[in-house]
């Protein structure tokens with residue numbers, strides 16, 4: 387038995403090891419950011435991870451209790467950086483499609499580069515491999531940023547020149563539930579947050595029931611996400627006006643993304659900011675959203691990662707559009723990556739790591755609900771022991 391096999395057997399990790407692929411002989415799982423093996427080769431590895439949610443997650447389209455995730459790692463010259471692809475099923479990517487994509491990156495892109503500082507050129511090549519696969523691309527981008535930040539010894543908010551004190555409070559999602567008792571329990575559990583987020587877009591009765599349950603207990607400001615659920619512009623405006631009287635501060639994706647003229651009509655009349663989420667995937671979408679929405683929601687899993695997210699911040703600023711940063715159900719890896727742009731956004735929805743029960747990393751912390759960016763290299767990640775092998 388090889389040393390590696392003996393190590394894995396001793397650590398009880400044979401089963402977990404079978405779930406991750408790596409191109410060549412890899413040193414045993416390590417926790418240190420500085421690894422023992424020094425090589426100029428950019429080496430990409432990855433491993434499946436199933437995020438288990440604290441509550442059944444229901445939005446206007448679906449319900450689920452787990453989120454498939456792939457954790458990635460890129461090593462170079464004795465350093466390591468972690469990344470992540472998180473894949474809510476409605477977005478079309480799977481762990482298998484991420485594996486296939488990352489294998490292409492490992493075999494066809496990374497061998498062309500001898501250092502990770504060329505994030506720009508590497509990500510242009512990665513992006514060209516396929517039209518979509520945005521979460522898989524983010525797994526590469528985030529790992530490269532963590533790696534470069536670890537090498538430099540600085541966090542990305544600092545490299546980008548942002549003031550961490552500008553980072554806002556995150557909202558925290560109260561998911562839909564048919565039971566009043568469960569909703570009340572969720573409201574109580576969220577008492578720490580300064581901003582609640584509520585997913586609407588169901589029937590008028592259910593939408594108003596959720597808001598009324600919350601307002602019976604607290605006047606905490608609420609962000610609304612209708613997830614394209616309101617199909618008629620007049621109905622949508624009635625709902626927005628009703629919500630505006632109940633200490634709601636913004637509405638995310640009220641109508642289907644293809645109803646562009648109707649959304650522009652609503653935005654023109656809305657007393658609350660209307661923000662594009664499903665309608666805004668990548669940088670190139672933004673110019674078409676000017677005049678249709680007041681702002682955009684940037685999510686790393688949609689936009690291929692931190693590099694493009696930073697560009698989206700600049701473009702939205704140039705177009706005088708408002709900015710929100712959001713997330714899928716993600717571990718602290720992707721949440722800490724997204725948090726790096728938090729100083730430049732008006733609203734943050736970065737509660738993904740708080741919604742899962744088995745986070746495999748420590749990273750960005752909320753202090754009284756506020757995003758707190760620490761002066762730690764890269765994404766400021768610490769791997770929790772015993773959860774993943776990578």
Ligand code: MG
Pocket residue numbers: 611613638639663664
């Ligand atoms: Mg949304």
